[in-house]
Amino acid sequence: MKVLKEASICLFRSDRPGNLLSNPKVNKHKHALYSTLLSNDQLPKELQEVCRVVSSSIGGLDDLESSLNQSTVQLTSAVVRQVLDSCKQEAPSRRLLRFFSWSCRNLSCDIKDEDSNFAVRVLAEKKDHTGLQILLSDLRKEGRAMEAHTFSVVAETLVTLGKEDEALGIFKNLGKFKCPQDSLTVTAIVSALCSKGHAKKALGVIWHHKDKISSVKSTIYKCLLHGWSVQKNVKEARNVIQQMKANGISLDLLCFNTFLRCLCERNVRWNPSGLLPEALNVMMEMRSYKIMPNSISYNILLSYLGRTRRVKESCQVLEMMRSSGCAPDWTTYYLVAKVLYLSGRVVKGNRMVNEMTEEGLVPNRKFYYDLIGILCGVERIDFALGLFDLMKRSSMGGYGPVYDVLIPKLCRGGDFQKGRELWDEAMAIGITLSCSEDVLDPSVTEVFQPKRKEKEEVRLKDFTKWPKTPTQAKKTRGKLKRKAKPKKKPAL
Numbered sequence: 001m002k003v004l005k006e007a008s009i010c011l012f013r014s015d016r017p018g019n020l021l022s023n024p025k026v027n028k029h030k031h032a033l034y035s036t037l038l039s040n041d042q043l044p045k046e047l048q049e050v051c052r053v054v055s056s057s058i059g060g061l062d063d064l065e066s067s068l069n070q071s072t073v074q075l076t077s078a079v080v081r082q083v084l085d086s087c088k089q090e091a092p093s094r095r096l097l098r099f100f101s102w103s104c105r106n107l108s109c110d111i112k113d114e115d116s117n118f119a120v121r122v123l124a125e126k127k128d129h130t131g132l133q134i135l136l137s138d139l140r141k142e143g144r145a146m147e148a149h150t151f152s153v154v155a156e157t158l159v160t161l162g163k164e165d166e167a168l169g170i171f172k173n174l175g176k177f178k179c180p181q182d183s184l185t186v187t188a189i190v191s192a193l194c195s196k197g198h199a200k201k202a203l204g205v206i207w208h209h210k211d212k213i214s215s216v217k218s219t220i221y222k223c224l225l226h227g228w229s230v231q232k233n234v235k236e237a238r239n240v241i242q243q244m245k246a247n248g249i250s251l252d253l254l255c256f257n258t259f260l261r262c263l264c265e266r267n268v269r270w271n272p273s274g275l276l277p278e279a280l281n282v283m284m285e286m287r288s289y290k291i292m293p294n295s296i297s298y299n300i301l302l303s304y305l306g307r308t309r310r311v312k313e314s315c316q317v318l319e320m321m322r323s324s325g326c327a328p329d330w331t332t333y334y335l336v337a338k339v340l341y342l343s344g345r346v347v348k349g350n351r352m353v354n355e356m357t358e359e360g361l362v363p364n365r366k367f368y369y370d371l372i373g374i375l376c377g378v379e380r381i382d383f384a385l386g387l388f389d390l391m392k393r394s395s396m397g398g399y400g401p402v403y404d405v406l407i408p409k410l411c412r413g414g415d416f417q418k419g420r421e422l423w424d425e426a427m428a429i430g431i432t433l434s435c436s437e438d439v440l441d442p443s444v445t446e447v448f449q450p451k452r453k454e455k456e457e458v459r460l461k462d463f464t465k466w467p468k469t470p471t472q473a474k475k476t477r478g479k480l481k482r483k484a485k486p487k488k489k490p491a492l
Helices: 002-012 024-041 045-055 061-070 077-087 093-106 113-125 129-141 148-160 164-172 183-195 199-208 214-230 234-246 253-270 272-288 295-307 311-323 330-342 346-358 365-377 381-393 400-412 416-428 470-484
Strands: none
Touching: 045 061, 045 077, 045 093, 061 093, 077 093, 077 113, 093 113, 093 129, 113 129, 113 148, 129 148, 148 164, 148 183, 164 183, 164 199, 183 199, 183 214, 199 214, 214 234, 214 253, 234 253, 253 272, 253 295, 272 295, 272 311, 295 311, 295 330, 311 330, 330 346, 330 365, 346 365, 346 381, 365 381, 365 400, 381 400, 400 416
């Protein structure tokens, strides 16, 4: 219970800067660990001991097996799945594999196909390629049937690991795994390949299994459209849309947004000036199908306009959005304010933030984190403090990372008094800061003052020595050629 209490404090302390600005995948893992601790606490004592042994990082795999041999738990098929499910987040994949192999040897008659499939999915989710190969080989040797869901997870993992040919090989030999090549498995391999841009290989699968995708054509075409979009291949993405029209498959908002993202991605690299006109043409096409662009459509365009610093076009898109009846969300205002701040139009950016608050939109912390960081980067610390005051008035919490940015920035700019005020304010509300208190000491913190660049003197070359007439120029070129002509080496 002490471990559970400490884990809950670490996971849910909103004022810890490491938790707020960390990778979302890490937060997801921590949440899963918290859930696992809760589930393990509710297990019987014998199972808790097995889970502790499997999840422990002390000792090798042989030590793990000897500890399992000494356990008194009544091993059943359900127990094996429960232990795998409870330990899959924090336990290393090889310890899970050894536990399952030990269970198979001790329960050779009771291990079912569902248990083997569950173990395969666990190792696939942990992206252990070698362990996954071992389990798949055992699955095939023992003549167990692979479920369609298991193949879907395996194919997605292999493609993510860059083993798309291996995923295709398993798909071609699904008969050896007693798994049919039906619409579910075809959709699974096509979706996995297209998720990483392998649309050409997905086309080969579709071509050889035309008779099996009649009921899932819409899903297949959408996956293919996404695959070409990942490759930024506008021509092939447009061909997919034309094929969908020809086959009578209705186009929806997701299809057009995917194509719009592909088009903007291509134009950012090759034709930035064509971003707005070509995107507006796509939106006109959407309206011809009675599909109205939503805030996601406009935000896609605004995000790419911001990448190319198209300030005027970004403001135009916001006005078009309002005039078309599509209500902007806080992401829209964030994208417009971001490009305004980056281009030095701070007052106009603040106006956008005020318009957002007047409309009653409540952004998340990322809105304030990013914009305050940008304002500090462009040396507009006074406006960053104003935006921080607005964040505090919203009472959303999570102020620790902002204090960690503003306090050192103020002190390095020479404003130690304001830095001290923010430090005392953070201490008063119980926020633990990652920056050291030494930053408030003028004798320790070096103050950087911006310096203007001195104008360099432009020195003109003396043109009086140059040849004035064509004849003189010809003689000069002849002299240069004679000087540059290499000497012949004497014959031996």
